[in-house]
Amino acid sequence: xxxxxxxxxxxxxxxxxxxxxxxxxxxxxxxxxxxxxxxxxxxxxxxxxxxxxxxxxxxxxxxxxxxxxxxxxxxxxxxxxxxxxxxxxxxxxxxxxxxxxxxxxxxxxxxxxxxxxxxxxxxxxxxxxxxxxxxxxxxxxxxxxxxxxxxxxxxxxxxxxxxxxxxxxxxxxxxxxxxxxxxxxxxxxxxxxxxxxxxxxxxxxxxxxxxxxxxxxxxxxxxxxxxxxxxxxxxxxxxxxxxxxxxxxxxxxxxxxxxxxxxxxxxxxxxxxxxxxxxxxxxxxxxxxxxxxxxxxxxxxxxxxxxxxxxxxxxxxxxxxxxxx
Amino acid sequence: xxxxxxxxxxxxxxxxxxxxxxxxxxxxxxxxxxxxxxxxxxxxxxxxxxxxxxxxxxxxxxxxxxxxxxxxxxxxxxxxxxxxxxxxxxxxxxxxxxxxxxxxxxxxxxxxxxxxxxxxxxxxxxxxxxxxxxxxxxxxxxxxxxxxxxxxxxxxxxxxxxxxxxxxxxxxxxxxxxxxxxxxxxxxxxxxxxxxxxxxxxxxxxxxxxxxxxxxxxxxxxxxxxxxxxxxxxxxxxxxxxxxxxxxxxxxxxxxxxxxxxxxxxxxxxxxxxxxxxxxxxxxxxxxxxxxxxxxxxxxxxxxxxxxxxx
Numbered sequence: 008x009x010x011x012x013x014x015x016x017x018x019x020x021x022x023x024x025x026x027x028x029x030x031x032x033x034x035x036x037x038x039x040x041x042x043x044x045x046x047x048x049x050x051x052x053x054x055x056x057x058x059x060x061x062x063x064x065x066x067x068x069x070x071x072x073x074x075x076x077x078x079x080x081x082x083x084x085x086x087x088x089x090x091x092x093x094x095x096x097x098x099x100x101x102x103x104x105x106x107x108x109x110x111x112x113x114x115x116x117x118x119x120x121x122x123x124x125x126x127x128x129x130x131x132x133x134x135x136x137x138x139x140x141x142x143x144x145x146x147x148x149x150x151x152x153x154x155x156x157x158x159x160x161x162x163x164x165x166x167x168x169x170x171x172x173x174x175x176x177x178x179x180x181x182x183x184x185x186x187x188x189x190x191x192x193x194x195x196x197x198x199x200x201x202x203x204x205x206x207x208x209x210x211x212x213x214x215x216x217x218x219x220x221x222x223x224x225x226x227x228x229x230x231x232x233x234x235x236x237x238x239x240x241x242x243x244x245x246x247x248x249x250x251x252x253x254x255x256x257x258x259x260x261x262x263x264x265x266x267x268x269x270x271x272x273x274x275x276x277x278x279x280x281x282x283x284x285x286x287x288x289x290x291x292x293x294x295x296x297x298x299x300x301x302x303x304x305x306x307x308x309x310x311x312x313x314x315x316x317x318x319x320x321x322x323x324x325x326x327x328x329x330x331x332x
Numbered sequence: 333x334x335x336x337x338x339x340x341x342x343x344x345x346x347x348x349x350x351x352x353x354x355x356x357x358x359x360x361x362x363x364x365x366x367x368x369x370x371x372x373x374x375x376x377x378x379x380x381x382x383x384x385x386x387x388x389x390x391x392x393x394x395x396x397x398x399x400x401x402x403x404x405x406x407x408x409x410x411x412x413x414x415x416x417x418x419x420x421x422x423x424x425x426x427x428x429x430x431x432x433x434x435x436x437x438x439x440x441x442x443x444x445x446x447x448x449x450x451x452x453x454x455x456x457x458x459x460x461x462x463x464x465x466x467x468x469x470x471x472x473x474x475x476x477x478x479x480x481x482x483x484x485x486x487x488x489x490x491x492x493x494x495x496x497x498x499x500x501x502x503x504x505x506x507x508x509x510x511x512x513x514x515x516x517x518x519x520x521x522x523x524x525x526x527x528x529x530x531x532x533x534x535x536x537x538x539x540x541x542x543x544x545x546x547x548x549x550x551x552x553x554x555x556x557x558x559x560x561x562x563x564x565x566x567x568x569x570x571x572x573x574x575x576x577x578x579x580x581x582x583x584x585x586x587x588x589x590x591x592x593x594x595x596x597x598x599x600x601x602x603x604x605x606x607x608x609x610x611x612x613x614x615x616x617x618x619x620x621x622x623x624x625x626x627x628x629x630x631x632x633x634x635x636x637x638x639x640x641x642x643x
Contacts, residue, residue, distance in 0.1 A: 063547055090551075097549030104547075109540035113639060114562045123558065127549055159638040175548065 011038040012215050013062065013183055014078040020057050020066065020239075021073035022290055029290045030073060032058055032239045039183065044209070044216040046226030046247070048262070049236035052287050055219045056105075058236070059185045061085075062217065063102050064092040080182065098128040101176035103205075105188040107168035111160040117171045118144070118156025124178035143174040147204060166197035170204065177208055184209055185217045190225070202229055223262050227251060232323075235259050238288055238298035245324035255326035257303050258283070297329065305330050336634055340627040344620075349404065351619045352612065356400050359608050365392055366416040366606040390416060403612070412616070413609035417602065422613040425598065430617065432502060433594030436587065437579045437621075439510050440518035444575065448522040449568060452529025457556070459534065467526055474523025479582070483516035483589045500590045513590040517583055521575035525568065532567035536560045566637050573629030577622040 020032040032054040039045040047055050060066050062077055064084065077085040084095060104110040111120060121143050122136035131139065137156065144152035147170040160168055169189060176184055186205060190198035206229050209216050220226050226233055227247040234244040235258065243256040254260045261283035285302040288294060294301055300310040307329070315327045367378075367386050387393050391402070406413060412422035451467040458464055490512060491499030503509035536542065537560060545559045546552075584596035591597070599614035601607075633640050 065543065065546055093549040093551060095549070096547060102547045104540065104544060106540055110544045112541040112545070112559050112563070114566070114637060115559070123550070124548060127554075161639050172544075175544075 009041070010081060012041045012043075012080055013039040013217070014076070015058075015062065016076040016078070018058065018061060018075035018077065019073035020054070020061055021071050023069040023071070024291070028073075029293075030239060031070065031290050032061075033073075035075070035236070035239075035241050037234050037241065037244065039215050039217060041182070042210070042213040042215055043232070044206070044218060044230040046230035046233040047217065047219045047236060048221065048223050048226050048233055050221055050287050052289075053236045054239040055221075055236055056187050059102065059187045059217060059219050062183075062185060063096060063100060065096075065102075094128075097124060097181070098179045099181050100183045100185065101179070101181040102185040102187065103169070103172045103176050103189045106192050107165050107172055108160075108192065110172060111168055113160055116157050116159055117163065117168075118158075121156075121171065121175050121178055124175060128179045139178075140174075143178050144171070146177075146208065147171070147174045149174075165193050166201065169193060169197075169201050173201075173205060173208070177212065177214065180212055181214060183215045183217065185219070187219045188221070189218075191220070191222075198225075205229075223250075224266055235262065238293055239290070240298060240327065241325075242299065242328070243324075243326045245320055245326075246322050249320075249322065249324065255320060255324075255331050256299075256328050257305050257330075258299050261302075297327070333631065333634060336630055337627065340623075340630055344623050344627075347623060348616065348619060351615065352404065352407070353400065355612055355615055356396065356403070359606075359611075360396050362606075366390065366608065367392070368606075407616070412613040415602075415607055415610045417605050417607045417610065422609050425610060426595065426613050426617055429593060429595045429598050432505070432592060433580060433583060433587070433596065435505075435510065436513055436517060436583055436592060436594055437576075439514035440579060440583075441521065441572075441576050443514055443518035444521035444525055445572060447518075448525030449529045451526040452531075452568075453533055453564075455526070455530045456533035456537065464530075468530070471523040471526040474519045474526075477519060479516055479520065479585050480589060482519060483513070483586055486512045486516055487590075500592075502591075502593050513586050513592055516589070517579065517586040520582070521579065524575060525571055528571045529564065529568050532564040533560060535567070536563045539563070562636065566633070569629060569632055569636070573625060573632075576629075577625040580618045580621045 015038070016036050018032060018035040019030055022029045022031040035054075035058055037045065037047075047058065049055050057066065057070055060070075061072055066072060072085055075085065076083055079095065079100065084092065087095075111117065118137055118140045121140035122131075122133065125131040125136035125139050126133060141152045141156050144155055149155050149167055149170050155163070155167075160171070163171065172189075184205070189205065190201050193201060202225060205216065205218075208214070216230070218226055218230055223233070223235075227250060230247055232244065233247050233250050234241045235250075235256065236242070237258050243250070243254070243259045245253075245255070250259060251263060254263055261281070264281040265283065267280055283302055288298065288301070294311070296312045297303070297310045297315050300306045303310065309329050313329070315329045317325045317327050318331050319325055365387075367383050367390075391399060394402075403413065410423070412426070414420065415422055415425055418425065448471075451463075451470070455464040455467045487499045490497045497511055498509050499512075501509060542555060542559055545555045550558070580595065583592075583594060584600060586592065587594040587596035588600050595614050595617050599611055599618075602610035602614065
């Protein structure tokens, strides 16, 4: 078996606050193969985004890497010097952010913001870089790119801006694209276009994708494998199809039940979508044992005291639940 | 661009009219006049007939509205009237005073921008460092100082003790005489600029697009040069404009203190003597300066920030 492109092992992210250090993320491990699309799913505040930032080496105070290993293509990158990390960032691992409205510099033409990538990583001159920025815009299917490169972000729609972000991220042909909720801020009709674009371009270039979303349906469509995070831990990880067919963790089951599906409701004779009661606990107040226990419909005493170990599932899957099997 | 300019200039006339009206009103409720002042200056009393003749001559007995209308009409022709005190045309008196005032204000603002913006930048790039602490303590002190007291201290230290610079006066109009009053006048805006710049840069450093820039693999220096500077500048320029505009008015105290022959000291002297046409002229000059600077700031916005386009 070929070694994975990205291997995250026992990742711990520390949150410093008021003299106490909390673990915002702990024991997170996953692997992404070359050209593979991997999904990380969970509610807001479960630690998905900071997991992505830690892979990019972009954690900032009060967050910091507390432990674990991040291996990119055989090289440990969790504590390489800043200058070396900068050469990897953008060139080998690139990132798309959630908010295309604010993620681009409002005072700089979008063409220039793409061209920066060629200047930074490939030593291109500005005029050559601008030509290539135009090509990059064409690839993400922005109409009349020769005019658009001179536009400022405020002159573009949200969807167009996210295309620009994709053009920036894929400019230097990275091995891994980290997409942090790339469609959350967009119109529903535009969402599908953007996801298709990311999937298509990455497939064409053999770029692996770490897709982060709260939308299980969206992730399952695009990714081969999916991990579900809850309160800073991965609770289940499976092949995408299997997650829908046989969800093994009560939380995953809850997520799937809360998705609207055509025809399902009337067939089951239910009028309302089922919700997961309660909210994600704050980092300062993670419960002992299984962190899902206050919201879990199948909770028993052991869940309140013992952290569940990982149980293997078929096809490299795993689940962390006392009641599995 | 021209549209912005045109629109701003169209605002100048009504603003000036309003200011003139306000000054007229103030002087009409103020007790005493130029002539009663002359009568009460402690020397022999004036002949009532002379006083009566002077009042007529200066038009002080005319109804307020009539005087106002006359003044506006004359100003529109470029005639600001004749000084009661010196019997010279106000325009002529002002023309000798504008350049020294302008020089003082420009020097003070240059000092404020160079020192204030630099300190603010350094402080923001190293929050919590000694340079941050030192410059912010300096900024708070600078804001709280009275110009008058600070000017006196400058004189004491650099003129009296060290004897590096002349203590007051215009001299030959060279740099040596300019330094102390410019610093005294510039320290307030400098302090404000240091604080604003620090806040603006910190604000921009936390923006999403700076995170994007970092994710591109840029060095922190490039991030600042390519993405932070310009964005912070937009915020800084607002404060520069406001401070710059009002500096001519603030200069009154410093000009008086350093015996600087500018518009401000002319105005103070004229107020004491109820020399109304001169005071009017001075105030008009200060307001005009404020409006011009504001217009320039608006133009600067358009150049720097592509989001601002006036329809």
